[in-house]
Amino acid sequence: MDVVVLQLFNGISVSSILLLIALGLSVTFGLMKVINMAHGELIMIGAYTAYVVQNLFNSYMPSSLFGWYFVLAIPASFIIAFVFGLVLEMSLIRFLYGRPLDSLLATWGVGLMLQQIARSIFGAPNVGVTSPEWLNGGVTALGGVVFPYKRLFILGLVLVCLIFMYVYIYRSHSGRRMRAVMQNREMAACLGISTRRVDAVTFAIGSGIAGIAGCALTLIGPIGPSIGTYYIVDAFMVVVLGGVGKLVGTVFGAFGIGMSNTLFEYWTTASLGKVLVFLCIVAFLQWKPSGLVAMRSRSLDN
């Protein structure tokens, strides 16, 4: 019983992190068909922002306030990653619309450069971020299983981001414009929507969420220049499995991969578990080639 509860909780925890990373990806991928391989490096930027905020608090603030640095770090990582995303979109991505595979290669190059720059600034070894005091410990649930506060906090953070994304995409004016561009770019442009601006803002929001994901990852372990690369392919698999362009799909994709990953790794070994997950994904795509929830479209090539 304990084991089942523990594995379920672990699965949910892994899924929530995957979801947070894939949220940003599904937005940029779904709207613009841009494969942003630098997404992992935006995560890294978020993580290092949290690190810098922590260091600033360490040196300039009274130590009694130190515990609150994390509350500031979350919006800070969002904003910094947002600005990075905006700059990236304006300077590079906008030349690559309609060339998805090229965008993949170019952004991979950007990611490589960002990693090297981070290595030059912060050094190649991993740095640790001290989690605030109030996140240590955990809740003891039925059967003596401990749910760490950190994991619960990440779960809550993901939930907040999800709600924010939902409200933004489905309930706000700019979200409506975004969906319009997504469904039919030419028609939206004809109706007076500046697709240029929608693209830039959407990409920046996707990047900002990656920043938050990076901030959350600092709670789990040390951070280094290549922190993003561990998660990026899994996150892409989430998007592929869930289908592009719908939040629901991303959520199901993340939970599908996160849960099965945890369970397979529990039943077999870590490396075999990964193989099994991959086989399951490929098998699933045989049944639904465009993912769990696909946008309906009448166009032939999309």
Next chain:
Amino acid sequence: MLLRTLSSRRLWLLAIYAALAVVLFCAPLVLSDFRLNLLAKFLAYAIVALGLDLIWGYTGILSLGHGVFFGLGGYAMAMYLKLEASGGKLPDFMDWSGLTALPWFWKPFGSIGFALAAGILLPALLALVLGYVTFRNRIRGVYFTILTQALVIITVTLFVGQQAYTGGTNGVTGYSKLFGYSLASPDTKRWLYFVTVAVLIGAFLLCRFIVKSRFGKVLRAIRDGENRVRFIGYNPAIYQMVAFAISAGLAGVAGMLFVLHVGIISPSMMGIVPSIEMVLWVAIGGRGTLGGAVLGAVLLNSAKSTFSESYPEMWTLFLGALFVVVVVFLPKGAAGLFGSLKGFVRRGKESDERANGVRNPAV
């Protein structure tokens, strides 16, 4: 008129290719043993680039999984060499991991014939299976690319995880002899170099034959408009699968040669970064031109080895910037640059149109 220009152009091309082949065969006369070994390694890479060009440049399918195929070929050769070196006993790393008997799938690799066949057929078979489950369902473009990338990740984790059977992160190394000749001796190295050049020329001719054939025409048609090809009555999936399998087989061959030159194969040589670098060779040289792929592989690797010796950090930055510049500004790569230069020189001639207009940048 058209025919005559075409044939003279063809003659020129043939002359250039022949000259290049002669240069390659004469390289041992001028190069030191170290440089020769390096060049041999780059030429092995060029074989991967040829295969990758076939699938990316000509068919429009971007595979980021060629590191796996390269690695499978490499491991097949390394397993044979390892068994040869251990002389009937258990390879050392298995001993350390506590195995007492040779695993069943290692046993056939004692014969060189099986190892050679496996080095080509295993990657091709894997590609065929992956192609079957994806292309048949019209999973293509970006989705396919991401799947190949996942294939790389799981293969690397699998190879690292099953340490007792694969040597883990260290890979398989520590072999000495091939057919009784020492691998370390300069004479053997020279012979291996000649073998590599011969295989490269063979691979080039094979790819050229494929590209010029009707099969190659269908491949290009798929690249430029898959649905139209389908509507005409072809089944693109079969063409894509076969092209992908040939491409993977070539990568396997390259992996085998690589092991002979370098003396080690490990999971880090088939990871994400090498797989993407392989794509860059093709992009730099010019996708959709076979000569460009070879040129790109040799050029970029030479640049890498001279550059990264003195500035290891700069190299990564440079590599990243190269990706951005080539993809955004030079989608046709060095070959495209050459083509537009030529077009600039003799502007207005019809050959200009032929040189530039033929190739759409593959998506």
